[in-house]
Amino acid sequence: MDLCRLTIHEAAQLLKRHEISSVELTQACLDRIKKVDDKVRAFVTVSDALALQQAKEADQRLSQGDGSPLTGIPAVIKDNICTKGIRTTCSSKMLENFIPPYNATVVMRLNACGMVMLGKGNMDEFAMGSSTEHSAFFPSHNPWDLTRVPGGSSGGSTVSVAADEAMYALGSDTGGSIRQPAGFCSVVGLKPTYGRVSRYGLVAFASSLDQIGPLTKDVTDCALVMNAISGHDPRDSTSLPHPPPDYTGSLIPDLRRLRLGVPREYFVEGMQKGVAEAIRSAITKLAELGAEIDWEVSLPSTRYGLAAYYIIAPSEASANLARYDGVKYGFSARVAESMWDAMEKTKQQGFGPEVKRRIMLGTYALSAGYYDAYYLKAQKVRTLIRREFDQAFEKFDALVTPISPTVPFKIGEKVDDPLQMYLSDVCTLPINIAGVPALSVPAGFVEGLPVGMQIIGKPLSEEALLRVAFAYEQATDWHKRRPAL
Amino acid sequence: MKLSREEVKHLALLARLGLDEDEVERLREQLSNILENFEILQQVDTTDVPPTAHSIALENVLREDEAGPSLPADQILANAPNREDDFFKVRAVLE
Numbered sequence: 001m002d003l004c005r006l007t008i009h010e011a012a013q014l015l016k017r018h019e020i021s022s023v024e025l026t027q028a029c030l031d032r033i034k035k036v037d038d039k040v041r042a043f044v045t046v047s048d049a050l051a052l053q054q055a056k057e058a059d060q061r062l063s064q065g066d067g068s069p070l071t072g073i074p075a076v077i078k079d080n081i082c083t084k085g086i087r088t089t090c091s092s093k094m095l096e097n098f099i100p101p102y103n104a105t106v107v108m109r110l111n112a113c114g115m116v117m118l119g120k121g122n123m124d125e126f127a128m129g130s131s132t133e134h135s136a137f138f139p140s141h142n143p144w145d146l147t148r149v150p151g152g153s154s155g156g157s158t159v160s161v162a163a164d165e166a167m168y169a170l171g172s173d174t175g176g177s178i179r180q181p182a183g184f185c186s187v188v189g190l191k192p193t194y195g196r197v198s199r200y201g202l203v204a205f206a207s208s209l210d211q212i213g214p215l216t217k218d219v220t221d222c223a224l225v226m227n228a229i230s231g232h233d234p235r236d237s238t239s240l241p242h243p244p245p246d247y248t249g250s251l252i253p254d255l256r257r258l259r260l261g262v263p264r265e266y267f268v269e270g271m272q273k274g275v276a277e278a279i280r281s282a283i284t285k286l287a288e289l290g291a292e293i294d295w296e297v298s299l300p301s302t303r304y305g306l307a308a309y310y311i312i313a314p315s316e317a318s319a320n321l322a323r324y325d326g327v328k329y330g331f332s333a334r335v336a337e338s339m340w341d342a343m344e345k346t347k348q349q350g351f352g353p354e355v356k357r358r359i360m361l362g363t364y365a366l367s368a369g370y371y372d373a374y375y376l377k378a379q380k381v382r383t384l385i386r387r388e389f390d391q392a393f394e395k396f397d398a399l400v401t402p403i404s405p406t407v408p409f410k411i412g413e414k415v416d417d418p419l420q421m422y423l424s425d426v427c428t429l430p431i432n433i434a435g436v437p438a439l440s441v442p443a444g445f446v447e448g449l450p451v452g453m454q455i456i457g458k459p460l461s462e463e464a465l466l467r468v469a470f471a472y473e474q475a476t477d478w479h480k481r482r483p484a485l
Numbered sequence: 486m487k488l489s490r491e492e493v494k495h496l497a498l499l500a501r502l503g504l505d506e507d508e509v510e511r512l513r514e515q516l517s518n519i520l521e522n523f524e525i526l527q528q529v530d531t532t533d534v535p536p537t538a539h540s541i542a543l544e545n546v547l548r549e550d551e552a553g554p555s556l557p558a559d560q561i562l563a564n565a566p567n568r569e570d571d572f573f574k575v576r577a578v579l580e
Contacts, residue, residue, distance in 0.1 A: 097564075098564055099563065099564060101556050101560040101561065101563065101564075102556065194539075194540050194541055195541050208538060208539045208540065234546075234548070237543075237546040238539070238541065238543065240541065301529070303525070304525060304526060304529055307522065307523040307525050307526045308526065310519065310523065311523065311526070318500060322500070322501075325501075326566060327565075327566070327567075327573055327575050328564070328565060328573060329564035329565060329566070330564070330566070331566075332566030332567065334566075336576075338576065338577075339575070339576040339577065339578050340501065342576055343501045344501050344502065344503035345503050347500075347501060347502045347503060348502065348503030348504065348505075349503075351502075353508075356502060356504070356508070356512070357512065357515060357516070359500050359502055360493070360496050360497065360500065360502070360512055360516060361516060361519065363496045363499050363500040364488075364496055364516065364520070367496070367499060373527070374523070374526070376536055377526050377527070377529070377531065378526060379536030379537055379538060380529075380531035380534045380535070380536050380537075381526060381529055381531065382536070382537040382540075383534050383535055383536060383537040384529070384531070384534060386537060386540060418515055418519060419518060419519055419522060422519075433540070434540055435539075435540020435541060436540075459540075459541075
């Protein structure tokens with residue numbers, strides 16, 4: 001048996017019955033990392049000593065019959081989520097040597113469940129990007145075709161799961177950074193409702209949009225990770241007070257009486273024909289499973305989503321990234337004439353091109369004379385986008401769309417054309433603007449490359465999304481296909 | 486919206502972001518192109534539409550004013566690029 005290929009729920013059964021140990025499971029993943037990570041480059045840091053120590057502790061817990069479904073299961077954490085004592089770089093030169101003195105809430109919660117942490121996942125610098133080519137260290141590669149991008153910005157986390165290096169991973173999603181790489185690599189990725197999962201310890205990019213969520217091999221695993229990380233956190237003032245349900249309760253393979261809408265604006269101009277066909281065929285499958293489908297839904301403000309997003313997110317980023325002044329932590333330019341000179345040189349040498357682009361864009365949108373025309377206008381358009389979702393969810397339990405207009409593109413293809421790169425997230429951005437939850441589930445292949453289906457729900461309707469995705473997954477076998485590495 | 490080199494340099498100054506001449510030119514072109522595409526927002530009628538800053542209705546969150554433990558100074562200063570004893574060392578702010 002190839003242990004690293006197991007899902008969480010399969011491994012948890014074997015651990016519970018003492019047929020395998022967490023140390024064996026962890027060693028299998030570490031061996032897999034040794035074997036394939038030279039090709040896919042998923043990891044910024046491999047924390048093998050910590051992982052083996054946590055695995056031993058987990059085995060002790062399991063031997064006493066004390067464990068949860070995540071006890072002893074190896075995971076990867078995106079490198080913008082703080083891990084005490086383990087380097088957290090945001091794939092930036094700015095934080096290359098930063099060792100957090102505390103754990104993010106999600107890490108504390110997973111540790112309490114007995115997580116084994118294999119390491120930190122590569123990403124676009126400060127989570128800004130759609131391909132993981134903007135990592136200051138190296139690009140990650142798509143395991144289905146090593147010449148292509150894995151998507152971004154949680155590319156490393158996603159690849160570690162798709163390439164069977166880890167059982168699951170955490171990513172963060174500001175405009176699609178969990179769902180788009182999940183779609184590009186054929187795994188399950190969920191961006192929860194804004195506020196459902198604590199952001200305490202997540203390095204801030206655009207605070208009103210950022211949300212942490214799971215990347216898993218199947219929908220059952222997604223529910224298990226959500227059970228562990230969701231819920232109110234007094235340390236995050238935007239955390240929702242609503243107690244989370246047991247998400248595994250929504251895993252029923254039946255869609256009768258569920259109403260699903262297909263917004264036509266998500267089949268954007270320029271979408272690859274094969275992708276549109278694959279998604280339409282997946283939606284037809286949902287109808288066969290009992291769902292009522294309305295193919296003629298319209299959300300007209302969707303076409304403004306990209307522009308509104310790329311005003312709002314960089315504006316918040318320009319404020320959040322002002323803290324990297326080279327004084328308290330992070331990179332510091334040592335040869336400088338004055339305090340201001342030191343600050344400018346620190347940012348010039350510490351930040352990569354995409355981060356600079358967004359700081360400049362945000363500074364422009366917030367500057368005197370342009371605030372009303374750009375930032376305020378974008379915030380008003382945000383209201384319109386949210387209202388359209390609210391109206392749609394009066395009629396539908398969920399909306400179904402493609403996750404991306406294309407299959408994974410070639411490494412280098414879009415890296416010098418920021419607008420083209422931004423367009424890869426056109427189907428995912430409106431969801432963050434509205435703060436609603438959405439999930440990507442494997443929905444087929446076009447010429448050997450994965451296609452993801454997006455399921456969008458009203459606030460706090462993660463259970464409905466999991467139910468739709470689970471029923472679809474049980475009726476198809478896309479999620480069982482593994483890349484040849 | 487075409488940006489001039491001077492405008493790009495002014496924005497960089499506002500953000501305290503150092504840029505070399507090549508970066509100024511590249512950003513001038515790229516930002517101009519992006520902003521031109523974002524003109525589409527001006528087509529939207531937003532009369533009487535209130536802005537949304539956050540997708541959830543935020544309320545002030547208050548807690549009892551009780552002192553709790555904080556991180557030890559050594560842990561906080563462990564990541565400092567430049568320290569002296571228990572202080573961050575900074576350049577002179579006033580000349």
